[in-house]
Amino acid sequence: MSTLPAWRWPRTLFARLSLILCIGLAVAQALSFWLTLTERDDATRDVMMGYIEREVASSVALLDHLPPDQRAVWIPKLARRSYQFVLGTGIPGTPPGARLSKRVEEAVTAGIGDQYHVTANAVPGDRERLQVHLTLSDGTPLTIDMRPMPSIPLSPWLPVVLVLQLTVLAVCCWLAVRVATRPLDQLARAADTLGPDLKADRLQESGPSEVARAAKAFNAMQDRIKTYMTERMQILSSISHDLQTPITRMRLRLDVMDDIPESAKLQQDLREMEALVKEGVTYARTMHGTLEKSSRVDPDALLDSMVCDYVDAGQQVTCRGTIGTSVTTRPQSLRRLFTNLIDNALKFSGAAEIEVKRLSDEQVSIAVLDRGPGIPEDSLETVFEPFVRLEKSRNRETGGTGLGLAIARQLAQALDATLTLRNRTGGGLEARVVFNKLR
Ligand SMILES: Nc1ncnc2c1ncn2[C@@H]1O[C@H](COP(=O)(O)OP(=O)(O)OP(=O)(O)O)[C@@H](O)[C@H]1O
Numbered sequence: 001m002s003t004l005p006a007w008r009w010p011r012t013l014f015a016r017l018s019l020i021l022c023i024g025l026a027v028a029q030a031l032s033f034w035l036t037l038t039e040r041d042d043a044t045r046d047v048m049m050g051y052i053e054r055e056v057a058s059s060v061a062l063l064d065h066l067p068p069d070q071r072a073v074w075i076p077k078l079a080r081r082s083y084q085f086v087l088g089t090g091i092p093g094t095p096p097g098a099r100l101s102k103r104v105e106e107a108v109t110a111g112i113g114d115q116y117h118v119t120a121n122a123v124p125g126d127r128e129r130l131q132v133h134l135t136l137s138d139g140t141p142l143t144i145d146m147r148p149m150p151s152i153p154l155s156p157w158l159p160v161v162l163v164l165q166l167t168v169l170a171v172c173c174w175l176a177v178r179v180a181t182r183p184l185d186q187l188a189r190a191a192d193t194l195g196p197d198l199k200a201d202r203l204q205e206s207g208p209s210e211v212a213r214a215a216k217a218f219n220a221m222q223d224r225i226k227t228y229m230t231e232r233m234q235i236l237s238s239i240s241h242d243l244q245t246p247i248t249r250m251r252l253r254l255d256v257m258d259d260i261p262e263s264a265k266l267q268q269d270l271r272e273m274e275a276l277v278k279e280g281v282t283y284a285r286t287m288h289g290t291l292e293k294s295s296r297v298d299p300d301a302l303l304d305s306m307v308c309d310y311v312d313a314g315q316q317v318t319c320r321g322t323i324g325t326s327v328t329t330r331p332q333s334l335r336r337l338f339t340n341l342i343d344n345a346l347k348f349s350g351a352a353e354i355e356v357k358r359l360s361d362e363q364v365s366i367a368v369l370d371r372g373p374g375i376p377e378d379s380l381e382t383v384f385e386p387f388v389r390l391e392k393s394r395n396r397e398t399g400g401t402g403l404g405l406a407i408a409r410q411l412a413q414a415l416d417a418t419l420t421l422r423n424r425t426g427g428g429l430e431a432r433v434v435f436n437k438l439r
């Protein structure tokens, strides 16, 4: 037996609100339409019954008082839309069962039942039909042949009005939902564009009061983040900068004391401190958004020159694939981003492979691949945090500050690209940078 797919809410708030409003309004509309029709039918039926009661009573009284030879002349004149008189016993049948026929029978009986003996029976056929029999005072049998009207036919313009009403409702729903969801959309977009350069557009603090309040709160939050980030960056850069002078002093002092036994180790420690300070300053700078200006460059030539530099230095770095066109970008940032990734690959595996792929007209993917130990799945995101180095790499040969990936990610964001890490099948790490708009 096939099972029905489980009901799922549409994903967007726009679709959900539209669905609720449209279904709700359509059901309400159908109910009020049904109520109007029922009330209308009941009211017209009551009026019709009163009319039949009075009309039939006066017509029967007239026929009773007319001389028998005059009756045939009057009979057609007394006919109405839903009944006519017939001189004779009519067609026999079973008692009327239908509700409407019963009401008609009651109305006729109420009109003339106290003067005449009235019997009624249904006449079989397509339409509901009944005959009421009575005997006039001179003994002539009279039959009232009735075809009760179930309801007044609907006006032909009713469907048009209904469609118009539903269209107006649908348009109003759409407008209301749009008014409600658009600010959310703008808020999400503003939050998305709030990158490391903290240059997101401010939201307009206008519109309905709730929206204006949310926009105001968002702008205030944006300002606070900007202040915190700037402070953080200033502290980091001033500490890193100020450390440079004492380090240089220590190095000079160490140079004149080369006869002490710990000199080599101290030199090594100083070199590490110097690297840390240099990286700290760079990190602080990249966090502030790269101040570098964009220029037209040939990315293939840039990557090629990087590979050549590594190869000249005796490193094992290869590159495959090309982009094929020149693009507008920040070459120093681009170079630094890939230097950090290639350095990691070299440090942890001894070789790096660059893979360039054009995904679409504007999307380009550049991956740095290695066959090293990779990174445990649960640390693939944490390694992007500043100063995070995994236990395995906390040794002197692979020493570093743990800022390389943090800087790389900041640079990627500033270049409108996304940097992700993934462990490769067969071992090793893939650091992939996807440029969204490289033109
Ligand atoms: N290609 C890789 N293979 C295995 N582990 C890696 C690789 N790249 C980075 N890692 C892990 O991620 C950590 C953080 O890398 P990141 O580049 O930020 O710092 P680092 O290389 O240790 O120091 P720095 O780059 O500042 O000199 C590394 O210490 C290492 O544990």
Ligand SMILES: [Mg+2]
Pocket: 340, 343, 344, 400, 403, 404, 405
């Ligand atoms: Mg590194």
